[in-house]
Amino acid sequence: MSLPTSPSSDPHGDGDDSLADGVAHRARIRSFVVRAGRMGTGQIKALAELGPRFVLPFEQRPLDTAQVFGRQAPVVLEIGFGMGGATAQIAQTLPDHDFIGCEVHEPGVGALLKLIGEQNIPNIRIFQHDAVEVLEHMIPEGSLAGVHIFFPDPWHKKRHNKRRLIQPPFVARLVRHLAPGGYLHCATDWQPYAEQMLEVLGADPDLVNTAADGAYADKPAYRPLTKFENRGLKLGHGVWDLVFRRK
Numbered sequence: 001m002s003l004p005t006s007p008s009s010d011p012h013g014d015g016d017d018s019l020a021d022g023v024a025h026r027a028r029i030r031s032f033v034v035r036a037g038r039m040g041t042g043q044i045k046a047l048a049e050l051g052p053r054f055v056l057p058f059e060q061r062p063l064d065t066a067q068v069f070g071r072q073a074p075v076v077l078e079i080g081f082g083m084g085g086a087t088a089q090i091a092q093t094l095p096d097h098d099f100i101g102c103e104v105h106e107p108g109v110g111a112l113l114k115l116i117g118e119q120n121i122p123n124i125r126i127f128q129h130d131a132v133e134v135l136e137h138m139i140p141e142g143s144l145a146g147v148h149i150f151f152p153d154p155w156h157k158k159r160h161n162k163r164r165l166i167q168p169p170f171v172a173r174l175v176r177h178l179a180p181g182g183y184l185h186c187a188t189d190w191q192p193y194a195e196q197m198l199e200v201l202g203a204d205p206d207l208v209n210t211a212a213d214g215a216y217a218d219k220p221a222y223r224p225l226t227k228f229e230n231r232g233l234k235l236g237h238g239v240w241d242l243v244f245r246r247k
């Protein structure tokens, strides 16, 4: 199993790394910080027993999804599944689709594996790795039926806004990996980020808003309430869904 980026590689948490050769490099700004999290015994057991089958190793070569899932089916990539409750539900709602979930938080990986085991879910595989690298190195261009990004870290502080996933260059890359007609579904409970999403997705020349131009989408029926969404709702936040399609 691949190890997530060590938190010590970015001690200031602002994406600026210095290399040993003394030359300061601006490393890739990451959309996450790996936090130590306590693993429950069920999660540890699931990781040990089901990890070898359902967690895929990060490699710098294209993933053969037909071989991995043992069938030819539309593939949906999810970035940042958290504890995986929504992922497990969606995979069961859409059994004719295969789901690749990326999450760097190990307890979340354990939690989703536990659900996969308890509910006998065959159509999910996991990368415990930065989704940006998984996309770049392992997902063939034009191959994805959909991408789910639910309640991505909002990085509220202005100086951290650069860590947000939904920015023009990354969206352009996501779009290249979608099949024509493939969809990008984002949801957030942070209004300024929702506005940024609408602006960035709306400006991408290869995307079409499935709602009207400049409009948020109704929540698609397949998306259940997520853990972070629930937390946001309790804080009185609104929720905004955006569903765009590749032309």
Ligand SMILES: C[S@@+](CC[C@H](N)C(=O)[O-])C[C@H]1O[C@@H](n2cnc3c(N)ncnc32)[C@H](O)[C@@H]1O
Pocket (backbone or CB within 6 Å): 031, 032, 079, 080, 081, 082, 083, 102, 103, 104, 105, 108, 129, 130, 131, 132, 149, 150, 151, 152, 153, 154, 226, 227, 228, 229
């Ligand atoms: C705010 S949580 C939302 C989790 C879940 N989608 C939900 O709604 O409950 C965002 C998650 O995205 C993960 N994440 C952020 N950037 C990521 C990346 N580049 N690759 C993989 N996971 C990432 C974080 O570890 C975190 O668990």
